[in-house]
Amino acid sequence: MGLATYGTRHAQALVGSLGRLARSPFATFLTVLVIGLALALPLALQMLVGNASRATGGLASAVDVSVYFKPAAPLEKVRELAADARARAGVAEVTVISADDALKEFQKYSGFGAALQALEQNPLPNVLHVRPAADAMTPADLDRLVRYFAAWPQVDTVQVDAAWVQRLNAILAVLERVLLIAAVLLGVGVLAVVGNTVRLEIHQRRAEIEVVKLVGGSNAFVRRPFLYTGVLYGLAGALIAWGVVGAALAVLEGSVETLARLYGSGFTLAGPPAEEVVGLLGGGAALGWVGAWLSATRHLRRIEPRG
Amino acid sequence: MIAFDHVVKRYPNGREALAGVSFSIAAGEMVFLTGRSGAGKSTVLKLIALIERPTRGAVRVEGKNLGALRSRHIPAYRRSIGVVFQDHRLLVDRPVFDNVALPLVVAGFPLKETDKRVRAALDQVGLLGKERTLPLELSAGEQQRVGIARAVVSKPRLLICDEPTGNLDRDLALEVMRLLKRFQSVGVTVVVATHDLRLAQQPGERTILLDDGRIQGRGEEEPLPSIVASR
Incomplete structure (x- = not known):
């Protein structure tokens, strides 16, 4: 068979499949809707994980080291030590938070402003917030850094704020697993x-x-x-899933923006990126093809002409 | 062309449709299989079309032992023969052209060649101009002619027909027989199963009479009606 004839026969099979689906629009719509909803759930979860990662941004990989100074340590000395720390390898950023600034911030956000004004002296210490370099966050690196700061006589306490980062990463990992399980189960569906x-x-x-x-x-x-029918079902289902997630995004967008603004963030929800949409359409078509192939291979073998 | 060698066919329900049948048909011959209902005529055709396989014995077509043919080779074998059924087996939601073109589409013929052959086949059966007509808009005789056009469109060397005139009146039946005779005259081997003895006794053609899965007469030694009458 020539290539042109082969292509034409495939095109005829495709058009024939499209025609058969179009001849029973309601049944086709229901099937496509079920497939679409099944594909929409993992896509929505993927979008949730993606947006959560984006919302937490660098936080998920950020480990802060807080260095609390003794009350007697003067701010000038703290700034001097901060400059030394900045020069050290493995340190990405050092921020000095003076006791006065810390108190002002606490008064502003804690709601205890009036009570704090009654205090005779500032109970808060000068603090350094140290962000280690991305390539210096192993437990050994952090331990070295802690020992470096703790060796200063002006320092009272050194605290590594890693627990919440670990929790955040664990939550994201759980969500990714849930996404994987949902994708596999719904794919089988x-x-x-x-x-x-x-x-x-x-x-x-x-x-x-x-x-x-x-x-x-x-x-x-x-x-x-039948394979073309399966591919068309999968593709149409993927388009429905994209539409459903797009609609959900449109509904949630405003509320999420308002919530983010209240936390002083300019975060906005992002829809699935182009490569995810391509993956969704390709995945939908592939699932349709595989489902049709398995079913057709099994059932066609049993059909033979009668005399 | 066709050789049945002590062929036994027993169906899963235990019924023995053929009980050690042997005969041969030469290339280019037109042979009638006749006998009453259940005699085994259709089973012979099913074995030739590889719809069934023999329980024992050998069915050979052009030297090929069909019983030993692997399943994956069956489609290619079926493409080399033409089959006509009493109930036409047409696709009622497709126009005449698509029905006749089906064997060529299956075999992967180029579009132009398909178009040419379909028109030629429809011309042979007198249905040129009905390409876009749906089968159910045709008379029974015309539907049978569409079935014949479909069977011959790929120019098979062997044409098997199961009661091709079963639903037709006498005139239409004779017209179909004339059509089949025309194909035989150009070298096609034609095997026709029919219960109609009068139709089976075409001058110069061989008839095999089957009864209860056995050959009762070959129409060579004496006229078939006398064989039937003597039983």
Whole structure:
């Protein structure tokens, strides 16, 4: 068979499959809707994980070291030591928070402003916030850094703020696992939906299949239109999933922006990036193809012409 | 062309449709299989079309032992023969052109060649101009002719017909027989199963009479009606 003829026969099978789906629009819509909703859930979870990672930004990888000075340590000395620390390898950023600044900030956000004014002297110490370099966050690196600061006689306490980062990373890891499990389970669901739909179609077209086999149609030839049907179901389901997630995004966008603004953040929800959309469409089509192939291969083998 | 060698066919329900049948058909011959309902005529055709396989014995077509043919080679074998059924087996939601073109589509013929051959086949059966008509818009005789056009469109060397005139009146039946005779005259081997003895007794053609899965007469030694009458 020539390439042009081969291509034309495939195009005919594709158009035939499209025609059959269009002839029963309600049944097709219901099937596509089920597939779409099944694909929308992992896509929405992926979007949630993506946005959560983006919202926490560098925080997920940031480990802060807080260096609390003794009350007697003067601010000038603290600034001097901060300059020394900045020059040290493995230190990305050092921020000096003076006791006065800390008190002002505390008064502003804690709600105890009036009570704090009653104090005779500032109870808060001068503090350094040290952010280690990205390549110096191993437990050994952090331990060296802690010992470096703790060796200064002006320093009272050195605290590594890593626990919340570990929790955040753990939460994101759990979400990613949930996403993976949901994607696998719902993917199997899509295979089952497409497979069952193709099985029913094969059953309906049994007489036609018998005739095609009688005139020499191979299983591969008979299977072809069903594979296109599966691909079309998967692709249409993926488009529905994209639409559903897009609609959910549009509904949530304003509320999330308002919430972020209240926390002083300019964070906005982002939809699935182009590569995820391509993956969704490709994945949907592939699931449809596999579901149709499994079902068609199994059921077509049993259909042979009657005499 | 076709050789049945002590062929036994027993169906899963235990019914023995053929009980050690042997005969041969030469290339280019037109042979009628006749006998009453359940005699085994259709089983012979099913074995030739590889719809069934023999329980014992050998069925050979052009030297190929069909019983030993692997499943993956069956489609190619079926593409080399033409089959006509009493109930036409047409795809009722496809126009005449698509029905006739089906064997060529399956075999991967180029579009132009398909178009040319389909028109030629429809011309042979007198249905040129009905390409876009749906089968159910045709008469029973015309539907049967579409079935015949589909069977011959790929120019098979062997044409098997199971009760091709079963639903037709006498005139239409004779017209179909004339059509089949025309294909035989250009070298096609034609095997026709029919319960109609009068139709089976075409001058110059061989008839095999089957009864209860056995050959009761070959129509060579004496006229078939006398064989039937003597039973």
